[in-house]
Amino acid sequence: MIRYLPVLLAILPVSASAFTISGSGNSDLRGWAADPVSFKLNPAGCSIDQATLEQAIRDALSLWNGVPTSRLSVEYGGTTTVSLAQASADSVSDEVVAQGPYIFCSTNFTADSGGAPADSVPGVGTFSSPAGQIVHGYLILNSTSGGAANIAELSTTTLSIIMAHELGHVLGLGHTSDTTALMYYDASARTKLSLSQDDMDGISYLYPRSEPSGAFGCGTLAAVGAAGKQWSDRNSGPRNPPSTGSGGAAAVSFFVMLAILFLATSILKRSAKRTLPNRLSPIGQ
Amino acid sequence: MTVIVGLSVLPFSSTASASPFFSMGLGVIFDQMGRSANKNTGEKGLLGTIHPALTVNLEWESLKPGIAYTLLGKTGPDGSYKRRMLVLSVPYLFSLGERTFLKVGASYLLTFFSGASGDVTLNNGEGTAVFSRPGQSSVARNLAVDLGISMPIIDQTIALDLDFHCVAPASSRRSLSTLVQLAYQF
Numbered sequence: 001m002i003r004y005l006p007v008l009l010a011i012l013p014v015s016a017s018a019f020t021i022s023g024s025g026n027s028d029l030r031g032w033a034a035d036p037v038s039f040k041l042n043p044a045g046c047s048i049d050q051a052t053l054e055q056a057i058r059d060a061l062s063l064w065n066g067v068p069t070s071r072l073s074v075e076y077g078g079t080t081t082v083s084l085a086q087a088s089a090d091s092v093s094d095e096v097v098a099q100g101p102y103i104f105c106s107t108n109f110t111a112d113s114g115g116a117p118a119d120s121v122p123g124v125g126t127f128s129s130p131a132g133q134i135v136h137g138y139l140i141l142n143s144t145s146g147g148a149a150n151i152a153e154l155s156t157t158t159l160s161i162i163m164a165h166e167l168g169h170v171l172g173l174g175h176t177s178d179t180t181a182l183m184y185y186d187a188s189a190r191t192k193l194s195l196s197q198d199d200m201d202g203i204s205y206l207y208p209r210s211e212p213s214g215a216f217g218c219g220t221l222a223a224v225g226a227a228g229k230q231w232s233d234r235n236s237g238p239r240n241p242p243s244t245g246s247g248g249a250a251a252v253s254f255f256v257m258l259a260i261l262f263l264a265t266s267i268l269k270r271s272a273k274r275t276l277p278n279r280l281s282p283i284g285q
Numbered sequence: 286m287t288v289i290v291g292l293s294v295l296p297f298s299s300t301a302s303a304s305p306f307f308s309m310g311l312g313v314i315f316d317q318m319g320r321s322a323n324k325n326t327g328e329k330g331l332l333g334t335i336h337p338a339l340t341v342n343l344e345w346e347s348l349k350p351g352i353a354y355t356l357l358g359k360t361g362p363d364g365s366y367k368r369r370m371l372v373l374s375v376p377y378l379f380s381l382g383e384r385t386f387l388k389v390g391a392s393y394l395l396t397f398f399s400g401a402s403g404d405v406t407l408n409n410g411e412g413t414a415v416f417s418r419p420g421q422s423s424v425a426r427n428l429a430v431d432l433g434i435s436m437p438i439i440d441q442t443i444a445l446d447l448d449f450h451c452v453a454p455a456s457s458r459r460s461l462s463t464l465v466q467l468a469y470q471f
Contacts, residue, residue: 018365018405019365020365020416021418021419022416023416023417024404024415025417027400027403027417027420066458067458068458069396069425070458116410116411120411175407175409177407180324182322185407189325191328192328192329194328194329195320196322197323201366204398205366205398205400205423208396208398208424209425209427211426
């Protein structure tokens, strides 16, 4: 087998993946508790027609819905009249929070986004997580007249890419150093709407899938590290029970499955032994 | 789709073993084949994410349960997080000929994510911004249906196994992982 080692070593992965969580000091962030997360669009002020924008939203949401290792479910919830001013207010109302997250267009993008240049940034995404879990968020698309990064200047594919990137921020992801990732800060080279392994790892970290559903908790994050704080100490919002992170329940499931298969095999073999002489006897005689 | 390909050292016999015995080997997991972009244009690669793995198998009766674990895991260049995989599989063996088996069964794929915590400064539009490295551990669990083949390749003690693990075959989250392993029988 030694002769195969060079081959195996040659294909050792050289990873460039390094997803992050949006914002500083958010290492312990959990994603949205809502399931599914339903995005609402306020089409006011948008520099492209609503149908095109909605198609881009659906394409982008579909991308995030397709990660095999993630339980995340996102959907387009239709239009709303909630405004950016209402959603970004210092004391945003519970009603506005409950209806979100939101997608807005801004004709004064630099001011509304907190200083992002309208000539180079087509969109921004943000969220708030007062208790370590995302409860409110929105993204703003650049519809500034004359702005070089106005979404009206983008192809439909690029619009979907920008939409998916900003949705990633609202879902909790930050930028990454992986240049192949959707969450890389510069999308100018990107021509395909797709996720890299880094993107999928990031969303799976925040929203891990747990199958069979409900049998082993709901696949949420487990606290680790020197702090050793209990989950309940940090969580005041609604959430699913944490997983152990050890895979112990998975092992139990595995051995149960194994036992069932052994049992089935034994039954089949015993059945074959009983019936075989009867079938052979006419020939033997 | 997720496909796991493994190369392991496996026991060989014209029929499945009546008494249990072990085999160990080295394998490679090609995870989520054809799903992830590997270029900055967003074009997808065929092989997916590649994980070297250690494998342990037990052959007993017509079953050959096995474990594949990516001991080294994958780590980002700045050590921000580590990704490991554990694949538990239980295939049923159908003899195709001398020492060659078709494997049909189920598996449980666990993907572990563990973060290094702390902050990191990255490009953000025209300037830079501070982002957070993941600070917790997380486990994604997927059931899969398996199809594979086991065949001898060297003497009587080393076998090549090729296993395809299909996750969520009827949904948009469908993925294929392949495990190729070369295993030695003890």
